Amino acid sequence: MSEMNEKLVFDKPESVIDRATHYCPGCHxxxxxxxxxxxxxxxxxxxxxxxxxxxxxxxxxxxxxNVDAVEAPHGRAPxxxxxxxxxxxxxxxFTYQGDGDLASIGMAEIMHAANRGEKMSxxxxxxxxxxxxxxxxxxxTLIGQKTTTSPAGRCQATQGSPIRMSEIIASxxxxxxxxxxSLDCVKNIRxxxxxxxxxxxxxxxxxxxxxxxxxxxxxxxxxxxxxxxNERIQTEMIPYFPLGVFKDISEEGGIC
Amino acid sequence: xxxIEVQEDRCKGCLLCTTVCPVNIIVQSERFxxxxxxxxxxxxxxxxxCIGCASCAMICPDxxxxxxxxxxxxxxx
Numbered sequence: 001m002s003e004m005n006e007k008l009v010f011d012k013p014e015s016v017i018d019r020a021t022h023y024c025p026g027c028h029x030x031x032x033x034x035x036x037x038x039x040x041x042x043x044x045x046x047x048x049x050x051x052x053x054x055x056x057x058x059x060x061x062x063x064x065x066n067v068d069a070v071e072a073p074h075g076r077a078p079x080x081x082x083x084x085x086x087x088x089x090x091x092x093x094f095t096y097q098g099d100g101d102l103a104s105i106g107m108a109e110i111m112h113a114a115n116r117g118e119k120m121s122x123x124x125x126x127x128x129x130x131x132x133x134x135x136x137x138x139x140x141t142l143i144g145q146k147t148t149t150s151p152a153g154r155c156q157a158t159q160g161s162p163i164r165m166s167e168i169i170a171s172x173x174x175x176x177x178x179x180x181x182s183l184d185c186v187k188n189i190r191x192x193x194x195x196x197x198x199x200x201x202x203x204x205x206x207x208x209x210x211x212x213x214x215x216x217x218x219x220x221x222x223x224x225x226x227x228x229x230n231e232r233i234q235t236e237m238i239p240y241f242p243l244g245v246f247k248d249i250s251e252e253g254g255i256c
Numbered sequence: 257x258x259x260i261e262v263q264e265d266r267c268k269g270c271l272l273c274t275t276v277c278p279v280n281i282i283v284q285s286e287r288f289x290x291x292x293x294x295x296x297x298x299x300x301x302x303x304x305x306c307i308g309c310a311s312c313a314m315i316c317p318d319x320x321x322x323x324x325x326x327x328x329x330x331x332x333x
Contacts, residue, residue, distance in 0.1 A: 010313040010323035021318060025293065026270035030317030186276050186311045219270075226270035 013037040015046045017066050026226020028183040028216035029057060032125055033064050035193045036096070039200055040067065049092045052081040054106070056098035057131040075106025078113035081120050092203060094121040099140040100130040103163050107139075110169070114209050117174020121199045121210040124165060127218040128237065135221030139163045142240060147221070162240060166213045170246035176208030179245040182215040184233035188243065198248065207249060215241055258308025258325045262296055266320035269293035273312035273321065279305045282312055 012018060016037035023029050040046045049067040053059060055074040062069040072080040077095035085093040102110050102124050110122065129147055130136040137147040137154060140162045144153040154162075170178035177199045181192030192214055199210025215237050217229035224232065260282075267289060273296050274282045281302040289295050298306065308325035 006324045006326045008322060009308060009325045010310040010321070012319045016319060020266055020291075023317065025268035025317075026272060027317055030319065031315065034319050186314050189314050226272055227275055230272065230275070 013041045015040040015066050017064055019063065021064060022060060023057065024218075024220040026217060026219040026229060027057070027131075028127070028214070029125060031183045031189060032096075032123065032214055032216065033061070035189070035196055036094075036123060037065055039193065039196055040065075043197070043200060043204070045092045045200070045204075048090065049094070050084050050088060052077045052084060052093065052095040054095065054097040054101040055132075056101045058096055058098055058125065059132070061096055075101050075104070076109050077101070077106065078109040078118070078120070078122065082113055082116070082118050085118060085120050089119070092121075092200070093119075094123060094200070094203075096123045097125070098131065099124070099126040099128065099165075100133075100136075100138045103139040103165050110165075111172070114169050114175050114211065115172045117176070117208045119203050119206055119208065121196075121203050122212070123196065124211065124213045125216050126165070126213050126241070127216040127221075128162070129218050129221045131218050131221055135218075140165070140241075142236060164241060166211065166241075166246050169211045174209050175211060175247055176202040176249045177210040177212075177245070178247040179211070180213040180215065180241060180243050182233055182238060182243055184215065184217065184230045184238075191243070195245070198245075198250075202250070213241075215243075257304055258306045258323065259303050260298060260306060260312060261322040261324070262298075263320040263322070264289045264295045265291070266318045267293060267295040268318055269295060270317065271296060272315045272317070276311040276315050278309060278311065279307060281305050 051069045053061040054077045128140045136149040166180040179195040181195045182188040195212045199212045202210040219226045219229040285297040310323045313321040
């Protein structure tokens with residue numbers, strides 16, 4: 001009897017293709033994919049979405065999200081997406097990039113796309129390391145963090161400080177929304193989805209550039225178990241990369 | 257009564273689901289799936305403790321968990 005009334009309350013969103021991912025156990029890319037997929041379904045965007053993917057572990061995103069995609073050269077996703085959006089302004093355009101892609105080789109592209117206020121959304125997955133190539137130091141690597149190219153730990157005197165992208169992007173004129181979320185616990189995942197929704201809405205309303213940074217774990221390259229990796233996000237990453245909304249022009253009355 | 261269903265060929269045994277379950281009923285099983293991961297499961301005896309909160313499904317990076325919930329009827333506990 002009770003079986004008859006049973007309701008499926010959680011399932012894979014339609015925009016996420018039913019296929020095993022190539023990600024390591026405990027990698028947060030899967031959660032980010034699901035959040036994006038859920039929003040594309042809920043906001044009824046899947047049919048008119050053009051996704052621009054990057055280089056990194058998320059390079060195969062087109063295998064996992066059931067939307068049209070353009071693969072950009074390393075770091076150039078915001079430049080490619082600019083062209084895509086200007087050629088097809090009626091479509092929903094977003095890029096999905098990691099920290100090695102966006103904050104290092106693609107720094108120029110993201111800064112200028114944000115400054116021009118292109119009507120697109122950026123999903124930025126920050127796991128403080130180059131994941132796909134084997135765990136080299138990234139611009140976001142924390143001070144003291146050991147990677148294959150900083151075996152003694154990142155040193156501020158010689159390698160500089162980790163870049164806080166959300167704060168930098170929030171300071172640029174064309175940006176409508178910039179926020180940082182985290183994927184380490186259920187509460188933060190829910191908040192991250194709200195940030196993504198706001199960023200997507202900024203594009204749909206035509207208010208400007210939406211940017212969401214998602215703090216993520218990379219257990220393999222951090223040489224930790226997935227559970228330890230999630231604890232590291234709480235204890236080391238969030239204190240340096242504070243969560244929250246850094247710019248939201250819908251709260252400020254908009255830009256002309 | 258609520259329950260979860262773990263799609264065992266997708267589970268990578270990361271065990272993040274075990275850390276977020278408010279009633280602590282998800283455990284690692286002794287079974288390996290085709291990829292060689294020890295999958296997460298809820299032992300048969302504990303399944304009726306599931307409250308259908310979907311926390312495990314929210315944190316699962318491989319979207320391997322389905323959550324079913326049966327609406328409570330008037331008079332039920």
